[in-house]
Structure formats: C-alpha cells, structure tokens
Amino acid sequence: MAPDDVGTSRAGAGAVACDSSSWSCARAGEEKGATVAKAADDGSSRSRAAFGETVSVLRRYVVQETLAPLRQLGRRLVFGLSGALLIAIGAVIALIGMLRALQTETGRTFAGHWSFAPYLLTAAAAVVALAGFVAFGFRGVVTRGARPRSGSESRKSRR
Numbered sequence: 001m002a003p004d005d006v007g008t009s010r011a012g013a014g015a016v017a018c019d020s021s022s023w024s025c026a027r028a029g030e031e032k033g034a035t036v037a038k039a040a041d042d043g044s045s046r047s048r049a050a051f052g053e054t055v056s057v058l059r060r061y062v063v064q065e066t067l068a069p070l071r072q073l074g075r076r077l078v079f080g081l082s083g084a085l086l087i088a089i090g091a092v093i094a095l096i097g098m099l100r101a102l103q104t105e106t107g108r109t110f111a112g113h114w115s116f117a118p119y120l121l122t123a124a125a126a127v128v129a130l131a132g133f134v135a136f137g138f139r140g141v142v143t144r145g146a147r148p149r150s151g152s153e154s155r156k157s158r159r
Contacts, residue, residue, distance in 0.1 A: 091129060098122050 102110065102118035110117045 087133075091126075095122055095126050095129075098125060 099118055099122040102121060106118075
C-alpha cells in the first residue's frame with residue numbers, strides 16, 4: 001500500500017481508492033476527482049428531492065390546517081345563516097299572528113282610542129323575543145370568556 005493511500009476497498013470492479021492528501025476517492029478505472037463530482041451531483045439531486053418533499057408536506061399541512069377548517073367554517077356558516085333566516089321568518093309570522101289575534105279576538109277592548117295597543121303589545125313581544133335570542137346567542141361567549149377550560153373539558157363540550 002502506498003503511503004498516501006488511506007484505504008482501498010476490495011469489492012471487485014467497484015473498488016474505491018481514497019487519497020488522504022487530497023481527500024478524494026475514485027473507483028477503479030476513474031479519475032479521482034470524477035467520483036467526488038458524481039457524489040456532489042447525487043447530493044444535489046437528493047437535496048432537490050428533499051426540497052420537493054418538504055414543499056409537498058408543507059402544502060398538505062397548509063391545506064389541512066387552513067383550507068379544511070375554512071371549509072368547515074363555511075358549512076357551519078351556511079347552516080347557521082339558513083337557520084337564523086328560518087327562525088326570523090317564523091318569528092315574523094308568529095308576531096303577525098299575535099297582532100291579528102289581539103285585533104280580532106279581544107272584541108271591543110282595543111277599539112276606538114285604544115286601537116294602537118295591539119301594535120304596542122306586539123312590538124313589546126318582539127323586543128322581548130329579540131332580547132331572548134340575543135341572550136341565548138351570547139350565552140356561550142360569556143361562559144367561555146369567564147373561566148378557561150382544561151383540555152378534557154373543552155373536548156367534552158365539543159361533542
């Protein structure tokens with residue numbers, strides 16, 4: 001073995017010789033610098049593949065953590081708005097029914113100078129109903145803000 005040879009692998013045709021003075025290795029029958037260049041090319045293709053995989057993982061993460069929750073939010077928003085619209089339509093129909101009942105079923109009680117009373121009573125009922133809906137809607141917001149929940153309690157409340 002030559003003094004500047006660090007080691008030579010004896011794997012047959014693919015034997016690799018390494019030179020300690022220049023830290024370059026070469027397979028049998030190749031120049032010493034060619035193998036290092038080939039290894040650098042393999043490294044850059046590996047780094048490109050790793051970069052591509054990182055971008056792919058990042059893209060899947062962004063979709064999972066942003067787009068999927070936005071889709072779920074959109075579904076909840078559609079159901080919430082359609083439910084609110086249906087409740088509002090039902091409340092208007094109920095208030096019109098209350099007004100008609102006060103006007104027709106009370107006989108002469110609200111006749112003459114008291115003809116405004118059914119409208120006033122219906123408006124008062126609408127304000128009370130609206131206050132009840134608002135209080136019901138903000139009930140969860142006030143409760144969540146008052147006391148922080150532990151992990152197990154918040155999982156139970158989402159079910």
